[in-house]
Amino acid sequence: MKKVKLVVIGAGSSYTPELIEGVIKNYEYLPVSDITLVDVDMGAEKMAIIFSLTQRMLAKANLPIQVVQTFDRKQALQDADFVITQLRVGGIDARIVDEMLPKSYGFIGQETNGAGGMFKALRTIPVIIDIANEMAEICPDAWLINFTNPASMVTEAVLKHSNNRRVIGLCNGPINMLHKVASLLDVEVDDLFIEFKGSNHMNFITKVLCDGRDRTREVIDIMNASDVDELGFKNVNNEQFNKELLWATHCIPSSYLKYYIKTNELLAEQDAAELTRGQMVKNIEAELFEKYRDESLQEKPKELEARGGSLYSTAALNVIRAIYLDDKSIQTVNVMNNGAITNLPNDVVVEVNCVMTSAGPIPLCTGDIPSPAKGIVAMMKDYETQVVTAAATGDYQKLIAAFVFNPLCPSDNNGIKLVKEMLVANKAYLPLFASSIEAID
Incomplete structure (x- = not known):
């Protein structure tokens, strides 16, 4: 070998x-x-x-x-x-x-x-x-x-x-969600196929298959019977999603979505904490x-x-093992969409199931990401694409436009003030923005 x-x-x-x-x-x-x-x-x-x-x-x-x-x-x-x-x-x-x-x-x-x-x-x-x-x-x-x-x-x-x-x-998010779903259903990980659609930290489980049976609703029911997020991560609030939300959407979001739909609760938690997660x-x-x-x-x-x-x-x-062995296993990774999610642009990176080969990952086409998940994922992909361009080119105007229309920016005035202050705080690491930072500073 x-x-x-x-x-x-x-x-x-x-x-x-x-x-x-x-x-x-x-x-x-x-x-x-x-x-x-x-x-x-x-x-x-x-x-x-x-x-x-x-x-x-x-x-x-x-x-x-x-x-x-x-x-x-x-x-x-x-x-x-x-x-x-x-x-x-x-x-x-x-x-x-x-x-x-x-x-x-x-x-x-x-x-x-x-x-x-x-x-x-x-x-x-x-x-x-x-x-x-x-x-x-x-x-x-x-x-x-x-x-x-x-x-x-x-x-x-x-x-x-x-x-x-x-x-x-x-990201280790999807594989952790896979293992936790297997635990909830009391089955082996290898017995499951979980369909993921979305973007990193803005991902949704849209289907849980086990031995040919669709058990998505069963997983949602198990989650709704608990007071904590059974698929949660250590660094994210452990409160369960609203039960009616999971039933209504018939899909299971990544815990990171709480920053967008439990914003007030997480802001309160952030204000009450003695230390930030980084500290x-x-x-x-x-x-x-x-x-x-x-x-x-x-x-x-x-x-x-x-x-x-x-x-x-x-x-x-x-x-790495899958590419080395050309084993054709299905894994969830971040790749260019190229039609995998049919109602998102082809030229954005998505986190989806792929067949792993020696030539790299081949994304599985699983159709549309359902609404309302599609709305927030599409919004975030547009935002991320603008940030990527700004980061690669030092485009200050694109950076401002991207952040103000991010769902986590509740105020254009304060949002722009925050971006300027963070640019100055990070000037040692942002040489492409040197002229913009000099003008601000």
Whole structure:
């Protein structure tokens, strides 16, 4: 079997040990021979800790995998087969700004939604485009597996504004929802087919099939019998969706939709919280890296579950293994629509079921996304497309227009003030907006 070189960009992430655990578990079917860990100077200390822990994990597993760490990205990309991006431009501190500044204006402050998500995209997209272009030149046959949020916008930016088409956007949301539905129905994951339609963090389960039976309504009934969101994520409010809403729509939304249809409740929760999610994550990461430093630690610690990345490595390794083996499995990933959802534009990135092949993902055409889900997804795709263009070109006017018509902007005046303040706060990471920021500042 052909050996595989895996490159991890943003290797100083606290998630990396889970990824390494996945490599170990999948070695029989995915013979990774080389892992190259890459980060920037800002992440040097964390990457060194991750590098040492990775060595101990591989030694315990007794696998012949060579691991190296480097700050030379172009050198790292030599002979790469798969490149995973899990980077955070500006670190956790930039995330905290993304949360705190919108909050000061009475807006939702969140990592991937609203102003916070938009500015994470602005910081991230130029960097990922550079990586994608370097891959097209240095390792043109390699696949870019992007985990960096906001996954939908980042993936669309690469497909539209780089020279690289071998990119797949990935999120652990759909695979977590799949596993939780299996638990609710008390069946095996492999017995289920779940149809996903929408965009990353704006996705809907539109069909649950088990042994040839449509059990969507049964899942909704089980969810409605609970007081908490049975398919919820650690970093999102756990309140259940309104029961009548789920019955009326006959589909199950991602928990992230709560930012749009429970905005007042989440604003109140945000105002009452002593710490933002980013501040909590910063504390969690400090504790995790103290664990990772322990020379006796040879496996992923259980405490990593508090970070919120459940099944991260499962999602990543499932995709990589499927491409490597050409196994034709069906997985939910972020790809260009190209007719998969028939009532959305072809040239936008959607999160849908795809057949995984050695030539990449082939999206399944499952028809229209039903109303009213179609309305909000179409609105968000238009918004995301404008942000992608602004991020790739530094177009200030397009940025303003995009944000003001985002459903999470309740005021044009305050929205524009917020965008200006966030541009200034992020000026170190937004060189394409330098002239606009200078005019504001």
